[in-house]
Every structure is written in structure tokens, then in C-alpha cells.
Amino acid sequence: MSLQDLERPARQRLLNIAIVGATGAVGAELIGCLERRGFPVGQLKLLASARSAGRTLVFKGQPVAVETLTAEAFDGVDIALFSAGAAISRQFAPLAAARGCVVVDNSSAFRMDEGTPLVVPEVNGGLLAGRPMIVANPNCVAAIAVMALAPLHARNPIVRVIGSTYQSASGAGAAAMEELELSTAAYLAGEAFTPKVLPHPYAFNVFSHNTAIDPATGYNGEETKVMAEVRKLMGTPDLRVSFTCIRVPVLRAHSMALNVEFEGQVTANDALSWLADAPGVRLVNDNENNHFPMPSEATGVDDVLVGRLRGDASDPTGRTLTLFLSGDQLLKGAALNAVQIAEQYAS
């Protein structure tokens, strides 16, 4: 028996995979996750706009040419991982599915459709049992938040969540990450810089998430998505939830402060024990050394870091905790979660 046989179940079928939006920030991470996690890839198709077609990327040491996205490109593909924006998903995901290709969609296009499962495998992976043809991958903040919320909710139902986010540039794509670096370098050099990707200066600045404000509610598009998706992912349509989404000058990990009210009384130690064996969660809660979740330590890490657990001083009934998380926006917030969904189909 060869080493390869030991690593892979004997009769595991190889799957043909397509990545739509292969040249973007999430696309690069999708390729990396497939390779790093030993996904049983047969053929890998890299699809993008005609503008990017002809570029060559590398998978397992081999060059793979980027092809133009067309409906026909999905022929013979088992699973397509979409990360090219909601408009592309709306157009091409149904075409792919009609050709028998399962779609894992990282855009917002189908997330709130009643018939489309919105999945974080550790939280509600059971929804994949029926092998749906289109699966939605959640908003990055929602995906990271529920990694900590769901294991707590399973032990003591959560009734209210108030969140404030510290979101990284990567959520706005590779160009925003570059703009953060370039504008910061310009600032340090005392040079002027005109932002092109984001609407506000990003160097040493924070600003409210640049999605449109809903005039009816005052919440922006990001907050509205996060609140709806947290409810759908947790299976708690009546959960009371409020988020304030703020961009901070961090490259690729999202953090958030969560104030979480439970149905029954709860202590920080209860929550620590419930989170200790939660899959995909790493406790970073070292009070003595003041060591808690940070983007610098969440970057490039699959697990969501959780810490700063304490009983909320503003709730005298002892039913509220407050905590802080950091998770890689491009991994658990996007590519990793999509590949984990695809792995359910491969198993």
C-alpha cells in the first residue's frame, strides 16, 4: 500500500472542480485550500472574465491556464466554487447547475433564497445531506460570528446579539488590500493619496462599512446581510441581532466584539468549556498575559480565534456574556468554508 493510499480513502472518487473568479483574492485562497487540504481534485478549471483569461496560475506545482467563463465551461465539472460577485452568480450558477454541476456560491446572490441552504459546515452542515445543487457560502462576518455563537446557543439558547466589527481590507478584494498598503506607504512618506477602491482614506483610519444605508432602518448593506444571515445560519429567525460594521486598516482578518444575551444564566467559565471542544474554534483567552484574538494571529489560520470572555457588567441578571473574535476573512470567511462544503460532497 503506497503512502498515497494511506492518505486517501481507497475508493474516493476524484472530482472535477471549477473556480469562478479564480484571479481574485478569494480565488487564490480557494486554489490554496484545495491543495493544502488534499481535496480529491480530478481536473481543475480556472474560470474568469475574458480580461483575465490566458493568465496562468499554479495548482500542485502545475501551471493551469485561466479560461473565459461560459456556460459550456461547466460541462463535466462536478463542483464549481463561485467567487466573482452576485451578478455573475445569478447568471451562471443556474446554468452550471442545469449541467449537473454543484455550485458553492460565495456571493450574496442566493443566500437568503428560501430554497437555498446557507451553510457553515460546523454549524448546519446537515443541510447538505440532500446534496442540493446550489449552496450559499455566507458573508464573512456572519460565518466567523456563528462559529462562536452556535456552540454557545446549543447549550443555552441565545436571545440577543449586539456586534461591532473590525473588518479587514480583504473583504473588499485584492484591490482594497493593495490600496491599504499603497495609501499607508504614501501617508508615511508624507505624500498625498487619492483612494480609488474605497470611498474614504484607509491609512491609519477606520470608517463605517461602505455599503449603502437602508433609509428605512439606518443599517448599511453589510450589517443587514450579517444580521439576516446569522439568523438563517443559526436557524433562529426570531433572534434579536444588531451589528455595526466598521472597516479597520487590517489586511485580511476580521475581528468583532460580541455582546450575547442568553435565555438562562451563564458564566464565562461555562462558555469557555462549551467552546473548548467546538470544531474550528481556538480559544485565545489568556487573561494573565493579556493575550486575546488578534488579526495578526488569525491571518492564514483556519480556526476562528475566540477570547475576552466575561460576564457582561451591564446585565445584572447574569444572562449576558461579552467576547472578542478574530477569523481569517479569506479562509473561514470565504474560501475555506466553501471548500469545506465541497468536501461534504466528496465524502
Next chain:
Amino acid sequence: MSLQDLERPARQRLLNIAIVGATGAVGAELIGCLERRGFPVGQLKLLASARSAGRTLVFKGQPVAVETLTAEAFDGVDIALFSAGAAISRQFAPLAAARGCVVVDNSSAFRMDEGTPLVVPEVNGGLLAGRPMIVANPNCVAAIAVMALAPLHARNPIVRVIGSTYQSASGAGAAAMEELELSTAAYLAGEAFTPKVLPHPYAFNVFSHNTAIDPATGYNGEETKVMAEVRKLMGTPDLRVSFTCIRVPVLRAHSMALNVEFEGQVTANDALSWLADAPGVRLVNDNENNHFPMPSEATGVDDVLVGRLRGDASDPTGRTLTLFLSGDQLLKGAALNAVQIAEQYAS
């Protein structure tokens, strides 16, 4: 009548002012605020440790030598503005006061002493009527927070505040600001950098405030100070309040997301009208153009910027608002507030 007579009340007495900690980040702003606001300074004494004595700073275009801090240095001084840490304040503030010098103390030394007024002039400036010899200047987060909270509380009593901060480097002093710039430059150059001032990497990172965690509560020293000082400043000892204090890679303005529960129902429009004429508050609440408070626009500005006002989606009773603020940590969060207190004595 000369132009000078027009600008200053005819018989306004000139006051001799001392700045303790003149060479620090707040010290520089104190000098700037006295000059910019036309404070009636007679003699200006700049005091610092022996290490800094002999340096020369500039006030109104004139060089002023930094002298060593001693008890005798306060002879003939009317008001001393202290910003050299709690230990120096505990030692020298009583000595200055015993010499008839009013102390406005920017450290935490006396803030929670029952007999010491803790003052933000716009909020509780009436406490200065008795001309106390020692006045405490609040923690920067508390000072900025109450600028928005107090005018709201005056119209509809606030019962609970949940805050998450986005705190700048300046709160940890000039050395931390320099460390943020140097570590960011190193990061961009691909060079290693070992933090010396702060315990964690600061370039493109956020981290929980680096004050010790209280083992009994799980809150850190900064959060504990903010919560106690907000209660004292608002005159609401029973206010339910919880803060999460986070450092972000911003140079000198603090921001915060506040979730504020009121006794009675409230709308965002109510709050906007109550804040519109609040002294020291500038509304930045342009939903259409996605323009809200940002450190980049609060830096160097006296007013606290307030915006993102909306009814909290997680409170079905309609008694909660959520909002976002930015204020200059070195101005309203420190030097400006101290000089405003001193102005009450000069008037």
C-alpha cells in the same frame, strides 16, 4: 481701543500656568490649546523630569525652557495642568495645591476620589463653581463618550450603554504613535519589527487594550476606568454600562460604537435633534453619501463627531439607539478638556 482689547475682556487677569509633563504627547497639545484658544497666560512654566529639563519648547513664538519638576516650581503658579502619569500626580498635585495652585490632572490618580470632581465642562462644568483645588480630567474614552451620551440623557434618561472602542496609539503616548509608524513602515518593507512600547504587533493589527485584566470581572483596566468614569461624569451611579476597549492602528483619534438603551421610546430623528445643538458635538450623519465619523476627520478637531444614528434592530421595544463617534484623543480626550476646565477658572 486696540484689537487686543476687543478680543479679551478688559479686566481679565493673566494667570500663571504650569504644564507638568510638557514634553509628552498631551503636553504638546496643552501648549497648543493654550495658544490657539487665546488663554490669558501670564507666565508659562514647562515642567518635566530631570531627563527632559533643559529642552526648549515654543509658546507664542517664544522659546520656553523646560524645568525640572519640584514642589517649589509651583510657587506663584495659578493653575497647573498635569499630564505625567498617576504616580507623579499623586506625589506633586497635593504639593502644588498646598501652594495655592489649582491642579487640573489628566491622570487617573484622583478621578474616582469622592471629593475630587471629574469634569467635562459641557457635561458637568457646574462642579467647578466652588473652584476646587484639584480637578480630574477624565479618561479619553469616557470624555468622548459622554459628549454624545449626556445631551441624550438630558432628554430621555439612559439606562444602559454597551460600547466597543477603536482606540488610537496616542492613548499610549508619543512613543506608541512612533511605534505604530515605525512598525508599519517595517511591515511594508518586509522587515521584522519587535514592539517595545506595546505588547503586540501594531502594524495592520488590532488588539485588546493592554491594561491588566481584573480576575474578578474579566474587564481590563481601561474598560473598568471608562465604565466608572462614565457613571461619575453623567451623575448616574447606577447606569448599566459595559465597554470592550480595543486598540486599532490609528494615530490620534478614538472612535467607538455605542448601543444606548433609554428609559422611554426614542427615534434616531429625536436623537439627531437633541444632538444638533449640543456644545462640542458635530453631527456627521450623511446616510446618502455614506459619510460618518472617522478618525481622519476627527484628528486635530475640537468637536466630537457623532453619527450612524439608528434605532437598534435588536430592541423591539424601540427604546435603544446605536451610534458611532470619533474624537481626537489628545484634544477632547485630554488637552482640550483640561484647558477648557482651566478656562472656567480664568473667567
